[in-house]
Amino acid sequence: MICHYLWKAPETINYPESVTDAIQTNVILSETDIRQLHKAFAAELFEMAVEYVWSRAINQLRMSLLSFPNELILSLLGITDAGMLMTLPENFTIDLAYETGIIPQEGKSDLINSNELISSYDYNNSMMDKSAADFILKTVFAYIFSKRIDFRKTGFYDYLLSLKQRTAIPQGFSYYHQKITVRSLLYLLSEKNPEERNRNIGALLDEVVPMFWSELSAEDRWLVGRNYTEAVVNNDTFRIAVLKNTLLKSKGFDYVPDTISTVSYVNAAKRIIANHNTHYFYNTDAEAINYLSSLGSAIPKDAIGICISALLSVKLGNQYVHSEEAQPKVDQMIAKIKEEDFMLYFQEYLPKDEEILHHLQYDYCISRFLEFVKAKGCLEDATKQIRFPMGKDAESIKKTAERFTAELYQKKEDFHGFL
């Protein structure tokens, strides 16, 4: 079953028939910009037209997101590195725009595909054809340039307000909704202004997290645990009391890191993933990997899942290409990771790792994945222990990845809606 929106869905987009129709929906670009676009198209300089419009589009999406409170964005991203916000990479921007209801699910898929298309033409140094340019331009106008976003007028904002007043959450959310709800609640709990702090949020978190715990991804469980450690380090008595109770009820103290300095590994891994989803990743993956490597090879327990995800994303590349320059360092880091940590990743993290599951739906990535599993001998036999068909044929891997992805968005039978 397809999930309904947790909050009021963005308005239905009438996907334009042509680029001309698309441009008519524009409310963002100036007349000069539009004229330049028409000229480039007329001269069949499709790549130039697309590059100009694409960077403006992502920037526009980024600005819309930055109208949300920064701490909320950081919580939704699961990072503490505020420095990433101003240069939020394409796929993170697109993901977040979907998570906050700015763009619909189809918009997210189309924008991600557009990003990867640009990537492939760039890498191959080939001329972009009209059909690719048409697709990309229609996409950005349909989902980005056709409206102005004000955080306070989004359905997501209404949802956050409603969390402050609600005393219970209905059951039956999809995994995806659970993730957004938990991360939003963690953000609301961390508001520093005592007047903004809402006891209701504490009570809600206390109910929601134990309810969702068994289905939450390992990354989100560690996020709850990390919030607790941060509260302890800052002696924030309100947050300590709430999160301690929550973890007691969830029996989740295994997911509490000893310090918050491990967050630097998480931030570094997220940077790699973010970087990897720019259309010039093959030039910059190596740099991001070098930074993670410089933190040391003893990756802390709470960061191991996200770090393996980051390394795998570089290993697999995207649907067209991978970064050759980054491979030696990635291989070096992978060699130092213990077998049991890989097993833990495939058991606990992969079924909800949307990033890698997305990669594993493309033949190019699957073939690189199979090479990696073969090189890591031990993992081939692991299929009995984990749900993923590690060493089998490409078709099984693709189908499993598709199924796992669909499960993330699937609402439960008894879900009765929220707003």
Added chain:
Amino acid sequence: MIYYQSAADEIRKIIENEKIQNLDSDIIDEILEFASSICSYEEEEIKIYPKIIIGNNLDFFFQQIPGLFHKTISIISEMNNFLSKIKNSISICNKDWYVYIDIGKKDIEYGFCKLNDDLTSASIEDLIYKSSYDENDILEKSFIIIKYISRNIFQIRGIRKSDQYFSFSLKPSTINLDLPNLAKCLLTRVEDNNKEAKEQFFIKLFENVRMKVHGCICLVIDSEKLKAADITRFRKSSNWLTEPIDFGKIFDTVYQNKSNEIGIISIQNYVEITLELISQDGITIFDNSGRLLAFNYFVKGKIESRFGGARRRAAESIIENPNEWDMGLYFQSQDGYSYFKEISHEKEETPI
């Protein structure tokens, strides 16, 4: 002979209320014996300040304390006289360790635990005691801390809300209120979102003073009331710091950079310096913005006190004849007696 029977009864009551399991009367007697000597504990003439955790299934609680280091030292299968086996290890408490005793059905496991707390983070006691447990979560589990507070006073606290101070003195004491009141006085002029955390920081700082400093007076002044001439006078009769140690600012800086270990080391260094300055002769001066301004400040005692030495006379003198900027005074004698007094500026009305 007169005994402190009511204290013994109260300790038994706490043990029962806190549901500490696997205790027989011999073990309870040992705990009572230990409690009665906790304030005068010495090892080779060095005063020890014990902090003991006693309970069942202590691992359940330890996992709730991120960064806690704990190490089992030994498992004792002969439960009689178990404390005599542990006694020699108690000197480790002077280095901020706790000794823990986990009483099982057939044996007793003891060890040491410590949280590297920079005084700005939650402590072991903050984490265990500042939130409630559902009784269903703590079936067959218990956790109490017995710890030295001052010369005649120790405290027992438990997770089932027991929290009792015991005094061997015949004189009433307000010790449980002193440090919170001192912290509030030190931060009178501070109004920010971190104020509560800063109060906790000062409470912990002065708990360290109580344990590690052999006698001191700390005077809290309102530096906004000082005129230039007053400052000049202060400088002549004290060691006035070139730059005050502004704990409010240091705290805020560390708070924003908690993943930066240099910040944490910085605040530990300032705490060490502060303890050193407070332990110097004379009065240490703070202001009510949380800043340490001066040390080695001497006043002439104007009050003739029947009891006590120069330190006590100086303290009484300030309290009886305060300057307009004096806000509060913390006194601690060499033998551990301490108090905090807010200084009143109301003059007694002369009857017509």
